[in-house]
Amino acid sequence: MSNPLEFSTYSPSTRAAPFTDQPDAHVRLETTENVPLDFDFSVNPNNLEMEWRNLPLAVFNASKLLANARYCQDDVKRRLSVTRTDTDIDIRRFPQKYELEKITEATVASFVNSNAAVQEMESLVNKSKHNVDMAFAVVSAMSAKKDALNAITELKKMNYYTTR
Secondary structure (H helix, E strand, C coil), rough: CCEEEEEEECCHHHHHHCCCCCEEEEEECCCCCCCCCCCCCCCCCCHHHHHHHHHHHHHHHHHHHHHHHHHHHHHHHHHHHHHHHHHHHHHHCCCCCCCCCCCCHHHHHHHHHHHHHHHHHHHHHHHHHHHHHHHHHHCCCHHHHHHHHHHHHHHHHHHHCCCC
16 A cells, blocks of 8 residues: 655665766665665775765765655655545444444544554554654764764874874
């Protein structure tokens, strides 16, 4: 029941040569799939120039991944709302289908919450929240990489590595 959305991710081939004419790698990521984590969070202190040159693209791709995960989460939440509403309407229109003699707000809410389609959509909402959290972790790791690059660059400027 999930709706696949196009996600552009940061691929190892893009990481290796970010300044080529190579297009971004595209993968289909459904709300039930995990966020791809093929980002390079390591810092090579012997090649700071390339690390600094690659960082903006890496941060952009991580941010794009987060934005896409949030978009997907919003879509799944919207679909959950529609599923809940449709189920609610169906229960009220056809109570005999659900073997209800008397319709009360509590019984309708109970039947809506126990509906298989609603439970499936709630599971997708939880998975999409996890994807957003993981994408946010990637963005945070890129920020940590920038901080590490700043620190190593400062140490290099102070000739820290030549005295070791």
